[in-house]
Every structure is written in structure tokens, then in C-alpha cells.
Amino acid sequence: MNARIAVVGGGISGLSAAHRLRTLLPDARITLLERADRLGGVLRTVELAGRPFDVGAEAFLVRRPELTELAAELGLGFVHPTAAAPTVRAGGRTAALPTATLMGVPGSAARLDEVLSPVGLARIVAERHRPLRWGAGEDVVLGTLLRSRLGDQPVDRLADPLLGGVYAGRVDALGLRATIPQLALALDAGASSLTAAVDSVLAAQHASSQAPAGEQPVQLDERAARTASAGVVSPAGGAPSPQPVFGAFPGGYRELVDALTAACAAEIRLGTTVRELARTATGWRLTLGPTTAPEALDVDAVVLAVPAPAAARLLTVVAPGAACAAGTIELASSAVVALAYRAADAATLPTTSGILVASDERLSVKAVTHSCRKWAHLATADGILRIRASLGRFGEVATLQADDATLVARARADLVELAGITAAPVDVVVQRWGGGLPQYASGHLDRVRAVEDGLPDGIAVAGAALHGVGVPACVGTARRAAQRVAHSLTTTAAAGGVTAP
Template identity: 70%
Template sequence: MARVAVVGGGISGLAAAHRLRTLLGPGTRIDVLDQRDRVGGVLHTVDLAGVPFDVGAEAFLARRPEVPALLAELGLTDALVHPTRAAASVRAAGRTGPLPGGTLMGVPTSAARLDGLLSAAGLAAVTAEPELPLSWEPGGDVALGGLLRARFGDEIADRLADPLLGGVYAGRVDALGLRATVPALATALDAGAPSLTAAADTATQVHPARDSRVEGARVAGSVQLSGEARPGGSVFGAVRGGYRVLLDALVAASGADVRLRTTVRELQRREGGWRLVLGPTTAPEVLDVDAVVLAVPAPAAARLLAGVAPMAARAAGEIELASSVVVALAFRAADAASLPPTSGVLVAADEPLAVKAFTHSSNKWAHLAEGGLVRLRASLGRFGEASTLQVDDAELVARARADLGALTGITAAPVATHVQRWGGGLPQYGVGHLDRVRMVEEGLPRGVAVAGAALHGVGVPACIATGRAAAERVAAAG
């Protein structure tokens, strides 16, 4: 191939460009096009009181191979860091307590320890669940929240599963599909598990690190607070210096021509390849290439595919997005002395607080405790709440500080803040999501591939995997 375009300069697109360079060699021109003024998409590193600080994804699932392997390939193995043993907490029913163990993304196993989180009635419902008759159609899909409420009652859904999955997807547990968000549980049910508790037991035995689609702190506004070491090593990792270290290395190694502030308006067929229409309608530009990787959010992919792959476009257009905000805060150590020694706190949706989580970043990551300051990040925003985020930055900081004071007693003014808005940053994995993804991928014409968080997982490793797979698809088509 003489020329390949990658539309989207996030981690998925840059991983695709890097893999294309490996597969196609130095003779192929690779264009990376992005409408933002920087690469990275929903990975973004800023300076917070003198320290590089990620305000999008902040960690990745270390037991998946993609990020460690990519860091090694780029000569960045020394940049890989792991969290401390600080444990996570959850705020529910007006109390803050340890995040319970023995669950699969909030679905109790037989070893779940839920005292202190659930009422006596809630505990009784969990105990009784294995004896309830279960009706399950193998291969089916349902809303996770509805299934949990029917089997365990409302408390498990509201106080545990919703905070956990809300942190991952900025979505409501009642709207998220079981098969896409906790596929190991669906697999166990398909295999004949007699109850949800039994299915969770099976899933955690087979998948001790959980499934890739529910990784934790992976994309904009998402949170994963539990970083304690497990048998075989830490579950999570991060990049010293922030994700920009990885992004810059990918750009350099790919040898791609990166064009920022460039809008791709249309994808057209042409003889022997593809044409991209760029720029404003008043002064359009065309770019002719042999193949295209679309590493953009689902609505943008749907728009670009509409004229060349209608079935794929329709399916992509059904994937909704949620918006979120990260508020980063830095405090003098003396002013934050009352901060609990935890990695952070997840907040149940029915708590009278604006935030959905705080990550106690300096407790969770030793390299973020430099300079004698305490650094935190607040996450705000769930699906359907975009209007609540349409206030100015000062108001968002004020809301985060008010909730921090309520949870920890910290009321001093921070020495530094940063507000990062993620409009439409998180795809929603609703009921039937896997069917929609299959329709997207099967409906693509030769020479076109898609990548990104809307497909097979919202985490950084999953996004890298989709980028590499997309590169291999278009390279094979040549």
C-alpha cells in the first residue's frame, strides 16, 4: 500500500498507525487525522502542581498483555509503575466503608463480604438468592440492573454494582447489558449455573482478573480504586510521566504524518481505494488513500460509514455516549491531613453528592506524592446527566470541593486545580451491544476497519487491541 489514513489520534488510532508501520514498512505513508489540537483522545496528561497527571484514563489492567508489550516494544519498560496496597472504599447509605471483596463487579459470589454495606434485609436477600428458581435463555442478554434487583434486591444494584460500573462506563447499571459488561457472568449462566451467585463463583474461578471489558480506570472519567497486590502481581499499572509518554513514543515510532485540527467530513469510494473529504465545506480538501482505519467515537464512525457501509453505520449509530468530567486537585499535605489512607471512594448514585468517585491519587500511586503535595481527582457525570455538567469550571471545582469536605473533612483551598471535560467520552454498552458490534465489523467493506472503545472494551489495553486488529485487517486487504 502506498498510503493509509487513520482517522482519530487517540490510543486506538495511534496503536493502529504503529502496527501499520510494522506491517507495511517504511515505504507506506501513514496519515493520522484528528480534529483536536493534540493526540491522545481521552488520554490526556496535564501538569498538576509540577507533576504529570492523567485526567482521562489513569491506569490499565496489567494482566492483559497489550500495554506492557507495547511499552517494551517502544523501549519504555522502565516507565511501567504499579499502585500501592491502599484499599478502596465505597460511600452508600450515608456511610463510607471498605469496598467489599468477593464480588464480580458487584455481583456477589458465595464468598462475598457485605456486612456494613447492606442492611439486614439486603444481606438476607443475598443469602437467599441461590435458592431462587432461575430462568435463563442461553445466548440471551438483559439489563444487569434489572437482573440484580430481581435476584438480590435493590441494595446490591444501588450500593455496589451501580457505583462500580458507573465508574467504568459513566452509565446506570439498569441500562447496561449483562453480556457486554460482565461477559464472564453471562458465559457461566449459558453453561447452566443454577443461580447468579453460582455463576459469579464460576466466573471468578475462571477469570480471576475479570474480563477485559470491565477493567477499571481506562477511559475518560472512569475510575478503578482498588489497586492492592494480588497473587501473581498487581492487577493494575500506569505510566510514569503520564500517558503522554506512551502517546509521544507511538507517534515517533509510527512515523505517521499527524494532522491536527482536521475534520474528516466524508468517506467515499474511489477506484482502487478510498477518498476522504476534509476541512470546511467552503474549502474542502480530498485525501486519496488505499485503506482507512476509523478510530473515532461510534457516532462519528456512523456518519462516515453511512454512504459506504449502511448496515455498519446503522449499528454504530445505536451506540450511545455518556459525558463526564474529571476535576484534579492538589493540596498542601498539612491541609489534607484528614484524607483517609485509602486509594479512593466510589459513591452510590443515590447519595446526595455530585461526584461519583474520588481517587486519592497520591495514596494510590507513589510517584504522584512528589513535592510534598496531596493530589486527588474527582469524577462527575453519569449517562443522562449531561445538563448537570453544563456549568463553568469554577462551579465544578466548587462541587468537587464541597463533596470532598463532606467525605473527608478537607476544606482548605487547593494549590492547583484542573477541570477536564469529556463530552461524549464514554460509550454505553447496553443490552445487545455485542450484536451491534458484530454488525459493524461484518458490514465493513474491504480496505476499511474500525477501532476504539465502542467495540470490545473501554480500557486502554482493549483499545490498543482494536487498533492493532484494525491495522492487520487493512494490511491484509492490500
């Protein structure tokens, strides 16, 4: 079938959709349109002191099958983290990140004495005996629920830093059902308290981890499992699962982007803005380029793999209901400051995998990843220690309005406090992610349903705004989008509606 298909967006979702379309429709003419001057979106590998280093997404969840299967198709191998454990900066000191929690929401076995004050600990214990009112199926703002049950300390010192690392957002703006769905389901099932709900989820995860390899159910909740390998999500007894949870490409995500680009065999058009999408008698017309020199591209089907606001704009005429729903999904911005130090100049760098920073700490960074400790392939064979600091949360506009030099200065000042590093780095890369992460507010699942159900045949959407912000989740949405488009084209062709151009 010589169908003409446009994929709008050259990030991991767009590239994965184009690749899947190529396998489903080998003869299709696929055009991939990307506004930027490079492919990859929030996947970006740079050279930091002479070695590939990711300054966007860093790792992926191995327990989700989408990316591991894709890597196998492309002939790519990946590595796992070392045994280095994470820490948290809370109450003015650094401590081991507690185990037996679910994205920072503590279970009954969580040891929190190094993170919370005696008053905070007492509030946690009392929660188990307080009556809980919960309506099955309801969705609430996560922060509101947690603060009402647990108080502010565990929210500011555990849940907010963890979820802030995933969404660059605030727990007080995120919805429970989209961010920690397992917790919502446990509450739906009648848990007597928030602590009891966490305990039931952790017990189920522990049982799953003990099952034979061929009998383990697929873990579909990336947010809850994202930190499991570091001991953040662990069984009630506190021992993390020995099975690898995360993976990374030794040459950086550049390996995946390059492999997908070659395998999809699409016409790649960089620096191309798609301004309008309209229906034609036989398919769809995309208006490209500047208003002073517009170009029309006629195709039989379209995959939109762009951020929610861009999808809303393009769908306004052809799918107004879907456009309205997509337009309510907000975005957060963040920045990564990657730094490389001579080993002798950073000898005080802890041997931990990194540090999360509580939101009530007076520091600029929200997290620091000790990449050279976390990943064996980034260890100090060349005498260089590489780390990355993350800055910026949802609503912190002023933080990211600072210039690069100021962001670097703030990161370095915090490294003095957190790691005792005072020397100047030998290399620095600043990467800004404007609107890089969608915010899963309360009611997010309903918004996504309205987007997907409101699309006409021949149009599909993919990306982080839908069913998860992690790379495997994006690959999953891309594959479903490609299958939707392929099914639509195949059905239309059977009825005589698609002809060779």
C-alpha cells in the same frame, strides 16, 4: 509497498493503528487526521502543581497483553499501584469495598454488613434459593437482572458505582453480556442462582491466579478484572491475587502518546475534520476541512478510529449496514476535577486508594481517587497531595452543563463530607469528556458484529466502542484494524491493484 493509508482519529486507537501499520508496511504513506488540536483523545496528561497528572484514563490492565507488549516495543516502563485499598460510600457512611464480588455482584463469601441494611442482606441470602430462569445465549439489561434477583441496595451501592466508574453509565442501561461476560457464561452453563454464577467465576479466577506463570490463561475480560488489584474481584476466600493487575506510566500517558507519535512516522494533521468518505475507482476519497474550502485526500485504505457516531456518519455511503449499527451506540459524558493540596491542609485525607460513591447517595461526585496514596510516584515527596474527583453519569446532562467553577465547588463540598478537607487547593484542573465513553447496552455484541462484518475491503474500524473501553482493549482493536488493512492491501497488490503514487 507505497500504499497510501489514512487513519482518522488521533486517540490511543488511531495512534496504535498507525504504529502497527508502520511495522507491517514500512514504506506506506500514513496520514493521521485528528479534529482536535492535540493527540491522545481521552488520554491526557496535564501539569498539576508542577507534576505530570492524568486527567483522562488513569491506569491499564496489566493482565491483558496488548499494552504491555506495546510498551515493550516502544521501550517504555510502567509502575504498579501501592497496597492502599478502596472504599465505598453507602448508606451515609464509608466502608471498605467488599471482596468476593464480581464488579459488585456478590458471591456467597462477600461480607456486605457494612454496606447493606439487614433487609438488603436478607435479600442476598434468599437469592441463592430462588429458582432462576435463564435461556442460554440471551442478553439482558444488567440492572434489570440484578434488581430482580438481589434488590436495589446491592445494585445502587456496589454494581452501579463500579460500572459507573468504567463506563460513566448506569447499570440500568448496560447489557450483561458485553459488560460482565463471565457472569453470562456462568449462567449459560446452568448456574442455579446469580450467587452461584459469581462463585463459579471467582473460583475459576482463583485457580488461574494459582497456576504457574507460564500456564496462566490470558484474562480477556477487562471490566471484570479492572478492580481486582484493589480486592473488588477476589477468590471465594476473599484474598486478592498478589500479582499486579494494574499499571501506569510514571510520567503519565503522555509518555505513551509521544512515543507512538514518533514511532508511527505518520504525517500528522491536527485540527482537521473529515466530513465525507467515498469510494473511488482505485481506493477511497476523504473530504477534509470546511464546506467552504473542501480538500480531497485520496488513499488506498482507511482506518476509522473515531467515536461510534462519527464512524456511523462516515460509513453512511460506503457501508450503510455498518453505519446503521454504529449509529445505535450511545455515548456518555463525564468530567474530572483534579486538585492539589498542601499536605498540611489535607492531613485528613484517608490513606485508602479512593472512594466509590453509591448512586443513592446525595453527593455530586461518583468517585474520588486518592492518587497520592494509590501511586507511589505521586506520593508526597514535594509536600503536595494530589487527588481527582469524577462527576457525571450517562443521562446526567444537567450535571455537566455547570461551568468549571461550579464543578470545582461541588467537588470541594463533597471532599468536606468524604475526607474532611476544607482548605482551598493550590492548583485545580478541570477536564470535560463530552461523549467520552460508549455505552454497552443490551445487544452490544450483535451491534459490533454488524459493524465489523459490514465493512468493505480497505476499511477497518478501531476504538472503545467495539470490544472494551480500556486502553489495552483499544490497542487490541487498533492492531486488528491495521492487520485487516495490511492484508487487504497486500492481497490487492499481489493482484496488481496498488501502484506507487
